[in-house]
Structure formats: structure tokens, C-alpha cells
Amino acid sequence: xxxxxxxxxxxxxxxxxxxxxxxxxxxxxxxxxxxxxxxxxxxxxxxxxxxxxxxxxxxxxxxxxxxxxxxxxxxxxxxxxxxxxxxxxxxxxxxxxxxxxxxxxxxxxxxxxxxxxxxxxxxxxxxxxxxxxxxxxxxxxxxxxxxxxxxxxxxxxxxxxxxxxxxxxxxxxxxxxxxx
Amino acid sequence: xxxxxxxxxxxxxxxxxxxxxxxxxxxxxxxxxxxxxxxxxxxxxxxxxxxxxxxxxxxxxxxxxxxxxxxxxxxxxxxxxxxxxxxxxxxxxxxxxxxxxxxxxxxxxxxxxxxxxxxxxxxxxxxxxxxxxxxxxxxxxxxxxxxxxxxxxxxxxxxxxxxxxxxxxxxxxxxxxxxx
Ligand SMILES: [Mg+2]
Ligand SMILES: [Mg+2]
Numbered sequence: 001x002x003x004x005x006x007x008x009x010x011x012x013x014x015x016x017x018x019x020x021x022x023x024x025x026x027x028x029x030x031x032x033x034x035x036x037x038x039x040x041x042x043x044x045x046x047x048x049x050x051x052x053x054x055x056x057x058x059x060x061x062x063x064x065x066x067x068x069x070x071x072x073x074x075x076x077x078x079x080x081x082x083x084x085x086x087x088x089x090x091x092x093x094x095x096x097x098x099x100x101x102x103x104x105x106x107x108x109x110x111x112x113x114x115x116x117x118x119x120x121x122x123x124x125x126x127x128x129x130x131x132x133x134x135x136x137x138x139x140x141x142x143x144x145x146x147x148x149x150x151x152x153x154x155x156x157x158x159x160x161x162x163x164x165x166x167x168x169x170x171x172x173x174x175x176x177x178x179x180x
Numbered sequence: 181x182x183x184x185x186x187x188x189x190x191x192x193x194x195x196x197x198x199x200x201x202x203x204x205x206x207x208x209x210x211x212x213x214x215x216x217x218x219x220x221x222x223x224x225x226x227x228x229x230x231x232x233x234x235x236x237x238x239x240x241x242x243x244x245x246x247x248x249x250x251x252x253x254x255x256x257x258x259x260x261x262x263x264x265x266x267x268x269x270x271x272x273x274x275x276x277x278x279x280x281x282x283x284x285x286x287x288x289x290x291x292x293x294x295x296x297x298x299x300x301x302x303x304x305x306x307x308x309x310x311x312x313x314x315x316x317x318x319x320x321x322x323x324x325x326x327x328x329x330x331x332x333x334x335x336x337x338x339x340x341x342x343x344x345x346x347x348x349x350x351x352x353x354x355x356x357x358x359x360x
Binding site: 027029030032033035037038039040041043053054055056057058059060061063065066070071072073074075076077078079081103106107109111112 | 189210212213215217218220221222225233234235236237238239240241242244245249250251252253254255256257258259283286287289290291292
């Protein structure tokens with residue numbers, strides 16, 4: 001009998017959900033301590049009802065000044081951002097904010113490990129692209145060049161992450177190969 | 181003429197404000213990249229008015245699952261919590277949540293640099309106490325012992341941080357001495 005094909009495709013999970021699951025796995029396995037930062041919110045009005053929890057009645061989303069994920073792996077500082085696109089031939093740079101690039105540049109200068117995880121959602125491919133490559137394409141855009149990174153460039157400069165069931169996106173395997 | 185005495189006392193700044201200023205100084209000076217994490221909020225209801233920013237209409241404060249501050253210093257991962265007390269002879273351990281202790285324990289196991297900054301607000305003294313000491317006193321409490329760390333214990337096991345104007349709380353000076 002033909003074995004049932006294992007497919008991880010079209011599970012309807014976002015990259016963020018996959019990474020959160022992966023980080024929980026890493027924590028439980030004692031591999032690393034990496035957390036997603038809370039969404040930054042500007043709180044304007046809070047109600048303190050007696051006998052119950054404080055309720056935030058008015059607040060606004062703030063632009064994050066850093067990346068979403070950071071933590072420690074074998075004593076080293078890890079810092080990354082995760083983004084997905086529905087495009088299939090290139091990754092738009094408008095997905096990044098300038099202060100995120102600046103933050104990653106700072107981390108890079110301080111010898112932290114910093115990169116982006118890029119997912120092409122149509123094909124569910126995930127790549128780890130080290131910050132220096134991202135930075136080079138960002139500068140190309142600032143110099144008047146294209147506003148995206150082609151898939152070929154990502155395949156050449158980045159590393160594809162094999163998807164699994166548990167953990168779903170084993171990015172530390174690639175970090176181990178590239179940075180240690 | 182008697183020189184005007186420089187005093188940093190009673191400036192009415194919270195420890196958090198002092199640390200945020202210090203972290204901005206470190207970033208500007210290229211010393212380290214350390215940020216406070218946003219306050220975690222559970223968002224329940226969001227209004228999306230046309231032509232203006234989304235308004236969060238109902239949200240609740242969540243218990244943080246990690247410490248408040250983390251980042252990178254000379255490639256190493258730094259992770260700490262800052263607390264103050266109005267007590268003058270001891271520091272109450274109820275200021276810490278169990279999951280913060282667990283998080284610091286995880287970071288410690290992964291060879292990250294983790295500690296607490298403790299301020300006695302009456303005297304404006306700030307101490308850096310490495311995690312293993314905090315952990316020992318936490319376990320003493322769990323074993324039925326006292327629910328606080330005495331000031332003498334903090335003076336013995338921790339390191340006093342000299343306060344300044346800029347940066348206000350130069351904790352990385354102590355980190356450099358203790359961990360490098
Ligand atoms: Mg993000
Ligand atoms: Mg706190």
C-alpha cells in the first residue's frame with residue numbers, strides 16, 4: 001500500500017503562530033528562551049471598577065521600535081522579525097519599518113545574532129535571511145533600486161527552513177549552522 | 181565660596197524612568213541595545229473608524245510572562261527586572277511573580293546574564309543583585325522562611341550602583357565587572 005503522504009501544507013496557520021509554537025517547543029526542550037514581545041499600545045483611559053479588574057477603555061496601537069522576537073540561545077543574543085507575503089516571485093520591503101532596520105543594525109553592531117524569517121504564504125516556504133543581506137537590499141531601495149527582494153535573491157542569500165510538525169519552523173537549526 | 185553640592189536625591193523619578201533614560205544613553209553611545217518590553221495587554225474590542233486610527237475600546241492588563249528589560253551587550257544576552265520598595269530595612273519578595281523567577285531561571289540556564297535592580301526609594305539606593313542570590317532567597321521563602329531579603333543581605337550579595345546624572349543608573353558598569 002502506498003504510504004499516506006505527510007503534508008504540512010495549507011494548515012491555515014500564520015507564521016506568527018508557527019513561530020510561537022516553535023518557541024514554546026524550544027523552551028520546553030531546554031533549547032532556547034525566545035519570546036514574542038507584546039504589541040505596543042498607547043493607553044489613554046483606564047477604568048478601575050471596584051471589585052474587578054482594571055479595564056482599558058481607550059488605547060491606540062503604537063509602531064514597534066524594535067523587532068518582534070528576541071531571546072537567548074547558548075548565551076548569545078538572538079533578535080529577529082518575521083514577515084509573510086502573498087507574492088510568489090518577490091518579497092516587498094514595505095513590510096519592514098525603518099526603525100526595525102535601524103534596530104537590527106544596532107543589534108548587529110553589538111554582535112547579536114539578527115535575521116528575518118520570510119514566508120511566501122502561497123507556497124508556504126520559509127527562509128532565514130541574515131541581516132546583512134536584508135540591509136543590502138534595503139540600501140538598494142534607498143538608492144532608488146527595486147522595492148523588493150526577488151525570490152532568487154532570497155534563495156541565494158538566505159537558507160530555506162524545512163517545515164515540520166513539532167517544532168513547525170525549526171529556525172534554530174539554521175542559526176546553529178550559520179552562527180556557531 | 182563653598183561649591184554647590186551636587187545631589188541626585190529626591191528627583192521624583194521612578195526607577196523605570198531612570199532605567200529608560202540610561203538605556204537611551206547606552207544606545208546613543210553605542211554601548212548596548214537594551215529596551216523595556218511593552219506592557220502586555222489583552223485586546224478585546226477594537227473600533228476601526230474610517231479615515232482615522234484604530235481605537236482599542238476594551239482591553240485588560242495581562243500578567244507579564246517574562247521580565248521587563250532585555251537586550252544585547254557585547255554579544256551577550258542581558259535580561260533583568262527592576263523593582264522598588266518604600267521599605268528601608270528589607271525588600272519584599274511579593275514584588276516578584278513566580279513566572280518572572282522561572283523566566284530568569286531559564287535565562288540563567290541558557291548562559292544569559294540575568295539579575296534584578298532593586299531600589300530603596302526612601303534612600304534612593306539602587307543595587308544589582310545577580311539571579312542566583314535572588315533565587316536562593318526565593319527558595320528560602322518557599323521553604324517557609326522570611327518573605328523578604330534583608331538590606332544587609334542585599335548589601336552583601338549585591339553591588340551598589342552609584343547614581344549619576346547621565347546615565348542615571350549605570351548598571352552596565354557593574355555588569356562589566358561581574359560577568360566579563
Ligand atoms: Mg511584526
Ligand atoms: Mg515589571
